Amino acid sequence: MRGEEVFTYWPDSFILTNYRLYAFDDKKDKLYMFPLYMVETFEARKNRLKIKATTGNFEVRGRVPRQDHLIQMWQARAWDVLPKENLDWLARSYSYINPRHPLSQYTYSDTSTVATQVAQETREEMQVTSAEATVGTVYVKPVIKNRCEHCNAPMSWETIDWVGPDQYACPSCNNAHRVDYERFAPT
Numbered sequence: 021m022r023g024e025e026v027f028t029y030w031p032d033s034f035i036l037t038n039y040r041l042y043a044f045d046d047k048k049d050k051l052y053m054f055p056l057y058m059v060e061t062f063e064a065r066k067n068r069l070k071i072k073a074t075t076g077n078f079e080v081r082g083r084v085p086r087q088d089h090l091i092q093m094w095q096a097r098a099w100d101v102l103p104k105e106n107l108d109w110l111a112r113s114y115s116y117i118n119p120r121h122p123l124s125q126y127t128y129s130d131t132s133t134v135a136t137q138v139a140q141e142t143r144e145e146m147q148v149t150s151a152e153a154t155v156g157t158v159y160v161k162p163v164i165k166n167r168c169e170h171c172n173a174p175m176s177w178e179t180i181d182w183v184g185p186d187q188y189a190c191p192s193c194n195n196a197h198r199v200d201y202e203r204f205a206p207t
């Protein structure tokens with residue numbers, strides 16, 4: 021889909037774009053596609069991803085995107101620029117869309133060009149895709165507190181519990197914290 025950009029992906033496991041997440045479940049041998057605008061909460065931990073979406077609750081096992089990458093993508097909300105009445109296109113196949121909207125300003129393709137690239141999820145800080153990088157762009161990354169301000173327990177991306185798209189709970193006392201966004205300079 022035009023404007024759709026790959027944020028991070030792991031060959032044969034998942035593709036996270038600014039509109040959607042495609043995740044392959046190793047255990048069930050099944051491919052899931054989540055339009056991000058339908059996602060209400062998500063919790064990625066190790067090889068498991070729990071998603072609460074408007075269409076139900078899902079749990080995907082296998083290699084999944086890191087929680088901070090998901091937060092960054094969710095925060096960017098690229099789907100907000102799509103016309104509301106066309107948001108359901110994100111969940112439709114090309115063969116459904118094309119006959120109905122042959123003169124659409126959007127271009128669609130079922131064949132993904134990214135599948136042929138060999139890329140890996142980077143451990144580096146992700147940055148906003150270059151096409152969006154115009155003068156005045158502010159780059160931010162999600163950060164969590166090192167210690168809980170209520171009980172002083174140490175917190176890390178691995179141990180916190182996600183209670184909202186950008187809210188997490190202390191593993192020790194369960195108090196909720198909001199993710200902070202820190203400015204950084206892209207390299």
Ligand SMILES: [Zn+2]
Pocket residue numbers: 168169170171172173190191192193194195
């Ligand atoms: Zn605490």
